Amino acid sequence: MIGRLNHIGIATPDVEKAAQVWAALYGATKTHKAFDMPEQGVRVKFVDLPNSQIELIEPLGEASPLASFLEKNPAGGQHHVCFEVDDIIIARDDMRAKGARVLGTGEPRIGAHGTPVIFVHPKDSGGVLVELMQTHKEAH
Numbered sequence: 237m238i239g240r241l242n243h244i245g246i247a248t249p250d251v252e253k254a255a256q257v258w259a260a261l262y263g264a265t266k267t268h269k270a271f272d273m274p275e276q277g278v279r280v281k282f283v284d285l286p287n288s289q290i291e292l293i294e295p296l297g298e299a300s301p302l303a304s305f306l307e308k309n310p311a312g313g314q315h316h317v318c319f320e321v322d323d324i325i326i327a328r329d330d331m332r333a334k335g336a337r338v339l340g341t342g343e344p345r346i347g348a349h350g351t352p353v354i355f356v357h358p359k360d361s362g363g364v365l366v367e368l369m370q371t372h373k374e375a376h
Contacts, residue, residue: 237330239320242369243289247305248312251281251292258283258290273348277301280348291348316355318367324352327368336360
């Protein structure tokens, strides 16, 4: 059901500065062009490492869901982990059947990779926000 770890989301006040740190300290193999996701209130920049990917996210304005996270963690920090799934609806229904809370309405939205995603409440995963990402644009 749950596939491989796709990326780790890192909240930061500045995705460009954070990308420089990831490149200098951890040998990023590629830093992608940053882009805005106004519907989710974030600016995103992916950083490829030799064996994984980091999603750097900064708030787009004070109404961003990341604004309160950065108030508590001004330097930023781990925001979420993302696992791949074949079918987001089956994964959502499976999470609910196991007693996990899916955030929002539970309806998938399009994530930064252009595929459907849902988030599982951090209280159901030991304090870790978990994103489930459908690996193909069409399923179910």
